[in-house]
Amino acid sequence: MSIFVQNLKNKGYLDNLHFTVVNVGSRKMSIQDDYSSQGWGIFAPNLSIYGFDADEDTCNQANAELQQRGINWQEVHIPLGLSDSIGEKELYVTKAPMCSSLYPPNETYLARFHGLPELVNLDFTVGIETTILDAFCGEEKIEEIDFLQIDVQGADLDVLKGAINLLNKTILAIQIEVEFSHLYINQPLFADVDIFLRNQKFSLFDLYLAYRPRYNLGQKSRNHPNGQLLWGDAFYLRDLISNQFSKEEQNPSKILKLACVADVMGFYDYALELLIYLTNNYGENAQYHFTDLINLTI
Template sequence: MPVFLNNLKKNSHLDQIHMTVCNVGSRKLGINDDYASLGWETFAPNLSIYGFDADADACEEANANIEARQVNWQEKHIPLALGSSVGESTLYVTKHPMCSSLYPPNEAYLKRFQGLPELVNLDFALEIETTTLDTFCKDEGIREIDFLQIDVQGADLDVLKGSYYLLEKSVLAIQIEVEFSPLYVNQPLFTDIDIFLRNQGFSLFDLAPSYRTRSDSPIQSTLHPGQILWADAFYFRDLIQENVNFNLKTPQQILKLACIADIMHFPDYALELLTYVTINYGHDPKYNFASSIIESLSEIPDLVQAEIETLPAVSKLKSYIN
């Protein structure tokens, strides 16, 4: 649950921004795949969500669900496969469609782990058209993406390579699936993605790992529950360091970044960013977040008991309270 977002909304600070999020591999498998259930709806009606999936049926189902709910934000799911270039590619459809990829499954490797062959082994293959995120957004007049989530089973680096313009001009944070072992033949691994994103100015904040035990093993350690095979990796820009892209270092973009950090459960980073904007731009009331910060922290019982007024984060903001 976000710490600061509701108070920022209540104090009208979110009225000045429009949040645009993009989910590549947007098949909805549960409530955690629905952005509105994760806090993003707080930005409505100033919210645009674009989902992409190669499965046209999954997109049709998602769009029907959005229409039935009569949401007060813009959201649409587009049946397109995104990659590093515009052209034709082979889609390898797996036993469970959620594991389908532009890379063939590495079945010889998968069979060594419990629960993977029945999901990831090949069912059939077909030729499909691919495009890039940059090309799609240019054609549709979409000028910026603030938050980018990618989960396309081994082809995640290809999506990034097809998003150079957006990464340079607007993307503030990324959640991306990374693999540490070749679940798909010749796929890029975590190190490839990490180097690419660091070169684009992003820093790794955390990994949410998934483990698998060997297929024939009847035992599992509680300390090391198998081999780490993949994870969701969380990357953010650092807009308050000195040598940052000048075009992105604005109080509005830092506010957006703070909001994304809050939604993605990095409240310490959100607090640092909101405090930075208040101290450096707080002479303008729309960038003075002191009241929202203190109200939010005051709702945390442990902080109230610790005498919130004495906290360094609060002491810095006292002179900015109206």
């Protein structure tokens, strides 16, 4: 739930802003996976959502449900695999389809943990066509992405590498699944993703972490009751008001969009800091003067 965006929208500050969200690995497992339930629907009708999943049936089902609901924003789910290259790759389809990956599951390692083999072990393989996000957006005339979410089971860094132009020019925030051990053979790990994104001037804001106990241990540790840290979600945002960025890059319209994205993501303190920065540095323009809103919060 956001705490600033509704007031900003009601007062007309967002009338000329359009927000674009891309979700790579967009299979919806529950209502919590729907972006409107996560707060993004507040930007409607100035909202476009593009979901990608290699499973055509999953995309067709998502599109049919959206049509039935009569949504007031643009959202489409596209049956494409995104990676770091254009061509064909092998998709390793696992016992639980949500765990399928472009990397083969590391079954010997998975067998050491409770509850993982029955989900992540291999079922079958199939060849799929892959493309890169930069190419897709170029062909579809998608010039900006504000929020990028990636959850593709070990192949997440490859998706980032295929979006290098967008990362350098437009993307404001990223939520990405990361692994801390090789659940899939030869997959990149969190350290690789972190170094890559820091080199693109993204700052790590938070981690949601997931643990698994060893399969054959019935007794939990007092100090480490959850077992071993294996994967999680990492949240990265631009820090546009830091000295990493030039004055040209510190566009007030982009900073306002970043504040809105941070607010929807739950980083309220950062959203407030950005609104204060805009008021102090661009407040002579009424479009970036938020004193009344700030005073309601502090």
